[in-house]
Amino acid sequence: MRDPELIPPEAIRGDDLRRWHVVECECRRCGHRREIPHALLQRNGRGVSTLAQLRFQCQRCGEDDAHKLIIYMLPRNW
Numbered sequence: 001m002r003d004p005e006l007i008p009p010e011a012i013r014g015d016d017l018r019r020w021h022v023v024e025c026e027c028r029r030c031g032h033r034r035e036i037p038h039a040l041l042q043r044n045g046r047g048v049s050t051l052a053q054l055r056f057q058c059q060r061c062g063e064d065d066a067h068k069l070i071i072y073m074l075p076r077n078w
Contacts, residue, residue: 009051009069014041017071023051026068027058033070034059 017023023036036056041047046054051071057064 009071012051012071014047014049014051014054017041020074022072022074024070024072025056026070027061027063028066028068029063030058030061032058032060 017038019038021038023038023041024033025036026033034056041051041054051069055064056067058067
């Protein structure tokens with residue numbers, strides 16, 4: 001797999017990510033950031049959906065429209 005930072009969310013599926021990939025969702029309305037647990041991306045067949053197809057709701061303001069997704073890898077010695 002290529003470096004996830006260079007691939008748009010429309011091309012990444014939940015099954016493409018491993019435990020060392022961290023996905024954060026940032027609300028465009030209030031700026032609240034939340035880490036999306038790896039297990040949540042795999043649950044109930046979500047692994048076959050792309051990250052852009054999944055809907056996230058902000059826990060602070062309730063916005064569920066557009067969110068910014070940030071994907072990074074944990075350090076090697078984690």
